[in-house]
Amino acid sequence: MEEKKAKGKIILVDDEESILMLLTEFLRENGYEVDSFSDSIEALSALKTGRYHILITDMAMPKIDGLQLISYIQKEYLNTLGIVITGYGSLENAINALRCGAFDYILKPFKLEDIMSVVESAMYYYNLMTNVGLTQKFSSRANLMKRFSQSRLLLENALLKERLKEKYKFNNIIGISFGMQKVFELIEKVAETNATVLITGESGVGKELVAKAIHYNSLRKDNPMVVVNCGAIPENLLESELFGYEKGAFTGAYNTKYGKFEVADKGTIFLDEIGDMSLNLQVKLLRVLQEKTFERIGGSKPIRVDVRFIAATNRDLEQMVKDGKFREDLFYRLNVVPIHIPPLRERKQDIPLLIDYFLEQANRFNDANVEGFDEGALEVMMAYDYPGNVRELNNIVERVVVLKKKGIITIEDLPEKLWVAKEKEEHIDIQKGYETLVTEFERAIIMKALKETKGVKSKAASILNMNRTTLIEKMKRLGME
């Protein structure tokens, strides 16, 4: 009951008991639910399990310090916003914390009102980030931007202004989640260098988009970016695509053909689906990476090129190396700067912004005028796990816009697969606890198999692909015998 009424849930960490008590009481009086810890190790395990909106932590603490707690939030992609408390003399520390992903800082000695204003802007930002009603309230990104710039943060805090400035959009890549913010940072850092980049992530997370962002923010942007899909082309064709061939190199080679490496000279070559490249071609590619020279097929003249390499894959290359399916030396050559794009289900904060973005596009392309998603529809969109990631989200939005044309999207307008998933999830009463739920499910599975086989256990076992004795044991354990 309490929980519902609270303005937000805060985890407070400070090894100084007096400050801890003072702040706990103050925040509670102001309507927040507070869990406080003087031991940062305990705080870390609470952070792992609890769903906190805000973490307020002292910087200097024995064992685990504030910065480590902030880094943990980043590493686990928690939505929790971190606020650090630090001494006046150490503004450096505060800036460091912001760089590590803290939302804001409080300088000691502080006034309690200061705490309140920082906490309230954090809550405001948190809601903006995760609120499922976001699209509805700010029906276009322009409105959202307006709201952003009116917020206290942007007006009052120059450091944060720097941090939030258009930060949720990098070129045409949308992402407000910590995971995507990190990707943006990496793109910025690496773009102007010539470093080889390996982009990994599931299908549809935006690997090609990131590759383009790197190229178009680099000094090579006026030269070509050449895309080669190593998965889509058969091996021998891929070889001639990449290296080109000399006239007469083989039957049918009537003219000299330039390979993609040559076409990409002074620009960038994007080797997509690199995990699908044959071991044979991997050797040849390695040589180009190492020596920047190669020969056309059937040729003997070494050709020198100045190319920046970006590769991408949705496969686990490290595992492929272990399995002997990908050359280790090539892996290290490619993996100079790894950029991993997390799947959409691990950064659901991005969903409302992506919906807005794709909605605007779909309206424009289809001459439609859909205003937004209502709260229920948005909730369903947030609950879905998107195996096809951003591409799937885009397709869903485009499809509902085309079918709806105008008005507001409700649950009924959404593809069935979305609310089926939602319903399944709704039937799970998490209060029962994990063990009970799993047991219930096991029981239901066995019941169904037994019904189908009219109670014949050996048949039921074979349908379920298990031994008859295992089935009988399980039934005993579940009290079904």
Ligand SMILES: Nc1ncnc2c1ncn2[C@@H]1O[C@H](COP(=O)(O)OP(=O)(O)OP(=O)(O)O)[C@@H](O)[C@H]1O
């Ligand atoms: N963060 C994002 N913001 C805006 N659009 C995105 C974002 N991520 C992906 N998209 C869009 O989703 C679609 C899929 O992206 P992209 O082709 O880059 O994915 P991919 O990771 O290369 O997928 P695959 O492994 O299947 O090739 C594209 O239309 C892209 O523009």
Ligand SMILES: [Mg+2]
């Ligand atoms: Mg791709």
